[in-house]
Amino acid sequence: MSLIVEATHLSRFYGIVLGLNNVSFTIGTGITGVVGPNGAGKTTLFRLLTGQIKPSSGELRVLGGLPWRDPAVRAQLAYCPEDEAVPPNIKPRDWLIALGMISGLSSREAKVRATAALERVRLPSVHWNKNVTAYSKGMKQRVKLAQCLLHEPRLIILDEPMNGLDPMGREELGNVLRELAADGTSVVISSHILQDLEALCRSFILLRWGRMPSSSNKLANARTEATAAATPVAVETGTDVTPPPMPATPPRRWPSETTIRCDDAPKLARFLFAQDLLRGCDLDDEGQTLVARWRDPAAFYENFHGILLESGVTLHEINAKGSALERAIEPPPLP
């Protein structure tokens, strides 16, 4: 895996305010997630990576150079901010062509690249000549991403691109990012929707209060961690399921989402909805997997054995996705 970013003892202070404090990590090719609560330092990290600000101390190399100093490095980067970046009352293809021409492309080349970028983000061509004012949030996100792709960057940094998208929109955007990564574009993405990142990313940078909370203070390959740690209950076949551990003291924080594989996921979903346990759910096409979003996770986990027996389905596997990441960014308990 070639290294795209290398940071060693990297810090950035705003006067006496801590933005990032002594973090060391590497980012390789593929999709890397940046996870952390508000004020954790995600935007500070992105501003450093894109050369908008300089480190206060430590070392940072992006694509082998110093982004705040080297225009050749910045020319290979793209930054997709959280806020809307496309002005109202404009057609997306016109907007992209204009941006290409402002950047020095010929009109012909700008048209070719605008078309390629819109195709890349899978915005159906029937919409290309419509005004973006009439676009859905998901369509606007795609135009913003297309804007990033115009100059064919090696590294794309996306700040909360899933915000405001429905599950289908998040899945579609995730597929676009997977394709980009498969074609060699490195992607760094932040999101508060931890499950989205778990499904998408191979590696994570976990931030809290400007620091990386993992004790080793290095890039956390949390996918492996998450897969290992996010299975709170035994994997069994049949309905004879080992119950989950009893809540510890202080009361345990149960995962808000659980993936359940069984012989009849629609039947299980109907049962759980009838019990008023579900806030929402997703089903796979084969009717074998249910991703359950709990109204009150404790109500499920504390009577887990009985609920699943009563549902009448044959259980294959249960996996509490996202819980490892949720735990990783959780503040430590008070002394």
Ligand SMILES: Nc1ncnc2c1ncn2[C@@H]1O[C@H](COP(=O)(O)OP(=O)(O)OP(=O)(O)O)[C@@H](O)[C@H]1O
């Ligand atoms: N320009 C600035 N001047 C002073 N303090 C700043 C500045 N930018 C960020 N900070 C502070 O640095 C810390 C990290 O902020 P940052 O915006 O990087 O976090 P974040 O993880 O992106 O948060 P959010 O998810 O809310 O956007 C916060 O304490 C913030 O108040």
